[in-house]
Amino acid sequence: MSATAAATEIQNTPLIGVEDLHTFYGKSHILHGISLKVGAGEVVGLLGRNGVGKSTTLKTIMGLVRPSQGRVVYQGYPITSMAPHKLARMGIAYVPEDRRIFRLLTVMENLRTGLDRGNVTDARKRELLDKVFTYFPVLAERRDQAGGTLSGGEQQMLAIARAMMLEPKIILLDEPTEGLMPRMVSQISEIIGALHREGVAILLVEQNVPLTLAASQRVYIMEKGEVRHHALASELKVGDPVIQQYLGI
Ligand SMILES: Nc1ncnc2c1ncn2[C@@H]1O[C@H](COP(=O)(O)OP(=O)(O)OP(=O)(O)O)[C@@H](O)[C@H]1O
Numbered sequence: 043m044s045a046t047a048a049a050t051e052i053q054n055t056p057l058i059g060v061e062d063l064h065t066f067y068g069k070s071h072i073l074h075g076i077s078l079k080v081g082a083g084e085v086v087g088l089l090g091r092n093g094v095g096k097s098t099t100l101k102t103i104m105g106l107v108r109p110s111q112g113r114v115v116y117q118g119y120p121i122t123s124m125a126p127h128k129l130a131r132m133g134i135a136y137v138p139e140d141r142r143i144f145r146l147l148t149v150m151e152n153l154r155t156g157l158d159r160g161n162v163t164d165a166r167k168r169e170l171l172d173k174v175f176t177y178f179p180v181l182a183e184r185r186d187q188a189g190g191t192l193s194g195g196e197q198q199m200l201a202i203a204r205a206m207m208l209e210p211k212i213i214l215l216d217e218p219t220e221g222l223m224p225r226m227v228s229q230i231s232e233i234i235g236a237l238h239r240e241g242v243a244i245l246l247v248e249q250n251v252p253l254t255l256a257a258s259q260r261v262y263i264m265e266k267g268e269v270r271h272h273a274l275a276s277e278l279k280v281g282d283p284v285i286q287q288y289l290g291i
């Protein structure tokens with residue numbers, strides 16, 4: 043293989059590759075052969091109506107649900123059904139729909155749970171905390187407040203900030219703007235842009251089509267457990283027939 047071909051090959055190896063995933067809950071067949079890729083540093087949108095299997099796709103990648111068929115490959119290695127904490131250590135962060143912050147722990151304690159992973163020096167811990175406090179000044183203001191007392195938007199920020207503590211290569215982000223006020227939505231949108239500029243890849247599940255098209259380089263549209271459409275985000279507009287058809291807006 044020539045050097046150029048090898049370089050192209052490496053570039054073509056996605057950070058995460060999902061291949062023909064089938065997932066069941068009991069007897070309900072939810073994912074019907076999902077395949078998608080996320081490149082290093084790429085923001086990829088995953089759109090679809092309620093109940094099409096977006097969250098199940100993320101849960102299957104994260105090892106929270108075992109697929110009956112298909113595989114997940116990360117940096118060229120099969121990781122299908124690996125334990126979530128191992129995947130987190132390998133650089134895959136997951137921010138679920140329900141955010142799952144520790145309600146009784148303070149903001150600072152929540153963030154520290156992402157820093158307790160062995161080989162992080164004190165200096166690096168301080169740098170990481172400084173970084174998220176720059177991104178999310180409100181979390182600095184509320185550092186001693188219990189997580190459960192934060193507003194919905196602040197809890198979302200805390201969940202993303204905690205994921206950032208893991209220094210992930212990719213964040214699986216499930217509907218980060220759901221139920222948030224417009225001002226909070228734009229802040230989340232800005233943070234996605236900032237993470238992208240830092241080279242963090244994001245698989246972004248959203249129902250907010252304009253935000254997803256603006257934040258992503260590519261988008262997949264799902265319906266009934268299948269990917270029905272795949273496009274560059276720059277090729278799609280909110281009013282396109284394909285968006286109307288699958289998202290009905
Ligand atoms: N734990 C579960 N047990 C049984 N069925 C489930 C479970 N979780 C989800 N489902 C079903 O699987 C289907 C896909 O759910 P999923 O949460 O992946 O959809 P989604 O695209 O994320 O929807 P939403 O936009 O509402 O979050 C739905 O019909 C849902 O009712």
Ligand SMILES: [Mg+2]
Nearest residue numbers: 096097098139
């Ligand atoms: Mg969901």
